[in-house]
Amino acid sequence: MFDVSIERLVRGGHLEESRAARTQFLWDEIRRLKRDKHAFIPAHNYQVPEVQAIADTVGDSFELAVRARNVDARLVVFCGVRFMAEGCYTLAPHLPVYLPSQRALCSLAEVDADELEERQEFLRGLGRKFVTMTYVNTYADVKALSDACCTSSNAVRIAERLAAPDILFVPDQNLAYQVAFKTKRTYLPPPDPHAFHPKEYRERIEPLLREGERQGLVGNVFAWEGACHVHHNMTVADIATIRRDDPTAVVIVHGEVRPELQQAADEVMSTSQMAKYVETHPEKTRLAILTECGLVVRLELEHPEKQFYKPCRLCEHMKAIDLENVYLTLRDEPPECRVTVPEEVRAGAARAMERMIELAT
Ligand code: SF4
Known part of the structure; x- marks a missing residue:
């Protein structure tokens, strides 16, 4: 929980004075509606402070995923981006989960499940013994094709605990590097986005695979071509x-x-x-x-x-959530804000997320 006053936000330059009265009204209304409707509001660490202040819990994607499993509430209004709200529904499908803005997406999460299946087939064709590790910043159809999910807080630990020399790491190429470096595997750079040519890619990685073997490394991390535009820049x-x-x-x-x-x-x-x-x-x-x-x-x-x-950067997807749309979503429960996943996909994604929680704790 994040405790801050309106006055402190104004003094710190985080809230315009002209918005102070409206913000106080929204805080009061959201807190009243939360009580009346028995609602639960999780917020990601990247939300603006006035949104974090009305949340029941604030954390990173792993913490929010774990908490979603044991929520005692009638509904959830998720202050984060779509893959997180989807992850919440995946682990707690008995709860209606709402995302206050349709613009709260994620540039990293846009992975095509068909392309992932093609890459898995390619690695099988090379005779590689691999597992697919998927960062939680993906949608349920991609998670469902994975052996385990991970977040940035537990990726190394999960890679160490999965019993396979090779890892196909989806989608963040930079986190893939960290996993390779810390688990003593060869980092195999990704192909260009949407330009996977099996023959070219194979010719590019074969010398790296041989060099890793010569050095006696544990295995390899095949990086996917994704990146978060906020961090990658x-x-x-x-x-x-x-x-x-x-x-x-x-x-x-x-x-x-x-x-x-x-x-x-x-x-x-x-x-x-x-x-x-x-x-x-x-x-x-x-x-x-x-x-x-x-x-x-x-x-x-x-x-x-x-x-x-503060050489930090703003994520416009995270900032699509504000107090106004949290309030309206909680008040009206608009059907277009409700996040669901087809059951057969959800079950596969839940398996990969549960595996993450089991291996990380
Ligand atoms: S900060 Fe990057 S990874 Fe996080 S939601 Fe924004 S685009 Fe996605």
Whole structure:
């Protein structure tokens, strides 16, 4: 839970003064409706602070997925993006789950399930013994084709616990790099987006496979060609500027940034790991956190004693959720905002998500 006052939001420049009265009205109404309707509101760490403030729980995608399983409520209004609301429904199909905006999508999650089946077939044709690990930032049809899901907080642990030398990692190519690096596997870069040519790809990866074998590595990570536009557009120059201006600041990056940024940073973490790090390291007073701005803004409000450098970026999909559409969704329960998945797909996706929870905890 995130506790903040309107006055603090205005003082910190996070809310225009002219919006203060309306925000207070929306907070009061949302809290009243939540009680009356026995509703549950989860919010992702990237939501704006005034939305995080009315949530029942705030966290990263793994935490929100785990909490969705045991929700005691009559309905859920999910403050995040569509794949998260879908994941909530996948694990708690007895609950009506609503997403307040149709624009709350995710550039990373757009994976074509047919293309995934083609890639799996290709790897089988090469005789590879592989598992398919799917980041939760995907839709249910892709999750259903996977052996296990993962998030940035548990991808390495799950890769270590799955008993297969090779991993087809879908869809984030940068997190795939982190998994390969930390589990001592060869990282096989992805083909160009929507341009998978089996022969060309095979010619490109074969020397890398041979080199990995020569070095005695555990196996290989075949990266998919996806990337989060928010993190993928961050640059090494962002880190170099911070290092130049304040060499003692701690630089923490998200696992979705490019490999060269992961190498240049002090830590690579998920959003909730970042929040925990800030909380449990009182001696670290100057930090640069490279992820979406929503988390950094909340950390600033929670830790006024610390200084945060902000080479963060906004995700317009996350910012499609606001107090106005949360209020209207909770009040009216509009059918077009309800998120469901066909049962046969949901069951497959649930299996992969449950496997993640089992392996990660
Ligand atoms: S920050 Fe990136 S991964 Fe997260 S919802 Fe936005 S586009 Fe998707």
